[in-house]
Amino acid sequence: MxxxxxxxxxxxxxxxxxxxxxxxxxxxxxxxxxxxxxxxxxxxxxxxxxxxxxxxxxKLGPTEGTKPAASPPVCQNLxxxxxxxxxxxxxxxxxxxxxxxxxxxxxxxxxxxxxxxxxxxxxxxxxxxxxxxxxxxxxxxxxxxxxDKPCQIRKNSTEPNEEGLHTLSLQRKIKQFLIQNGVKNFYQRELGTVDSLVSTAQQGLRVQDRPQTKEEPPSSASVLKQIRGVFQDAIRSLQEEGVVFQKVSGPNELYLVTDEEKELHSVTLGIIRDDSIRPKHVDKGCPLRHILSCVQHGYSAGVTEATMQRVLDRLECDSNIISTMDRHYTAS
Structure with a gap:
């Protein structure tokens, strides 16, 4: 820090x-x-x-002998x-x-x-x-x-990034949608069929690409391309946050929801239970980097550090593991 x-x-x-x-x-x-x-x-x-x-x-108390000023009846309760x-x-x-x-x-x-x-x-x-x-x-x-994260300030700009705000809004909407519906995995094109998410994504279109008049509408292909781009940015942000991840990278772009991927939780817990009793980790616990490396080799190389940290936080909240020190964990 x-x-x-x-x-x-x-x-x-x-x-x-x-x-x-x-x-x-x-x-x-x-x-x-x-x-x-x-x-x-x-x-x-x-x-x-x-x-x-x-x-x-x-704090100085009221002076002795002074009487408080009379207050209207309405103020007595307050x-x-x-x-x-x-x-x-x-x-x-x-x-x-x-x-x-x-x-x-x-x-x-x-x-x-x-x-x-x-x-x-x-x-x-x-x-x-x-x-x-x-x-x-x-x-x-x-x-x-x-x-522990350094402050990142956008340079050469005094105006707020409007596109970034819309992407953040869509990111929150997607997260809310995943939680409310208990979604375990999804494709990006599936999110494009949800009207509320599409409506939020459309708010992020650049002004110059919106229809200025009824006689001159923008091309539908251009609009759809921009909507897909906003969805991609929002999902990428969710990946950086660890909310979703890709187990297998490829053209299908299947995303898994970290909190709902119980196999990942089970694999992680098993690694911590097995390795935290080894002489190397018995005192301080297993470091996050070690756990991440084992998960990437035994489960999927697509698991990121942010995803791993989210899984560890959930396991700790469920009292399955204990953080012995910063980013070190042992089985409870």
């Missing part, structure tokens, strides 16, 4: 940071990574295990609800040594020490450790999906 951020910082001006989808949001991070963050060279800086200081300024929320907030902020807390705030440096200037601290009351387990599962996914 550090190398990606450093390389991106060398090329992306600070005025364009807002185009990054992660910029300006409260990111959930390991304490270790917060401590190892590097200060920006352009703009100064305003659960792995680790210790970091958290600072929260006390004021009561607000008071109840404030009471709950005060109760959750009463901390003792050893409490597990959720902290949200901004990272800053004070007296050469990195700390979190927190805007909220909430005690986690969780006797069955559900919140901690959820965090252990959530953070690796966030790192893989968002934090």
């Amino acid at each position: 550090q190398s990606d951020c450093a390389s991106a910082e060398d090329t992306v001006p600070a005025m364009l940071w807002g185009l990054d989808s992660v910029h300006g949001v409260f990111a959930k991070l390991y304490i270790r990574d917060i401590l190892e963050l590097k200060d920006s060279r352009q703009v100064p800086v305003d659960d792995g295990t680790g210790v970091i200081s958290c600072v929260q300024w006390k 004021l009561e609800q607000l008071s109840r929320i404030l009471r709950l907030e005060r109760q959750n902020s009463q901390l003792e040594l050893g409490d597990v807390v959720q902290v949200r705030g901004r990272v800053r440096v004070y007296r050469d020490q990195r700390e979190i200037n927190s805007t909220s601290i909430c005690k986690v009351t969780d006797h069955v450790f559900a919140a901690q387990i959820h965090r252990m599962l959530e953070l690796p996914h966030l790192y893989r999906t968002f934090y």
Whole structure:
């Protein structure tokens, strides 16, 4: 993550940071990574295990002896609800040594020490450790999906890519269609028979290729070619995401839906169960690259890393495997 951020910082001006989808949001991070963050060279800086200081300024209460201003009857219910929320907030902020807390705030440096200037601290009351387990599962996914990917900003363009937006819309529609109908495999031409998908694809046609007047309609061959192109782009994006993959590449272009391909899940689970007990992997678990290589040799060379990661995430959610560390897995 550090190398990606450093390389991106060398090329992306600070005025364009807002185009990054992660910029300006409260990111959930390991304490270790917060401590190892590097200060920006352009703009100064305003659960792995680790210790970091958290600072929260006390809020000034109402001055004694002052009476609150009279409120209309309509506002009384809202004021009561607000008071109840404030009471709950005060109760959750009463901390003792050893409490597990959720902290949200901004990272800053004070007296050469990195700390979190927190805007909220909430005690986690969780006797069955559900919140901690959820965090252990959530953070690796966030790192893989968002934090570890460098920010890619389109150059020489100030206008949004309209064709890209339509392709993204079709991609979401196809994904929704596959889930709702429990589709296990499909050909691209089959998706071209679904009216709702075709309608979405037609929205992505370039303006100059749409009929300007009733007397001058565009050629149907040109329109169909463009629709097929939009479908190809959307399916390619789904492949890059790992949602679909091709077991056998060829002219038929049969696509398999990753979540529904149970044979792939079974093969992957068998590899992890067999190899995680070997001396080489017994301590840390099987690395993703090793699992992917075994699956490609024993199942299909068409399985990509994104597809493999999606399968592993599903197996982990079903408690069939456990991630021992980043991208290392062992059988549960």
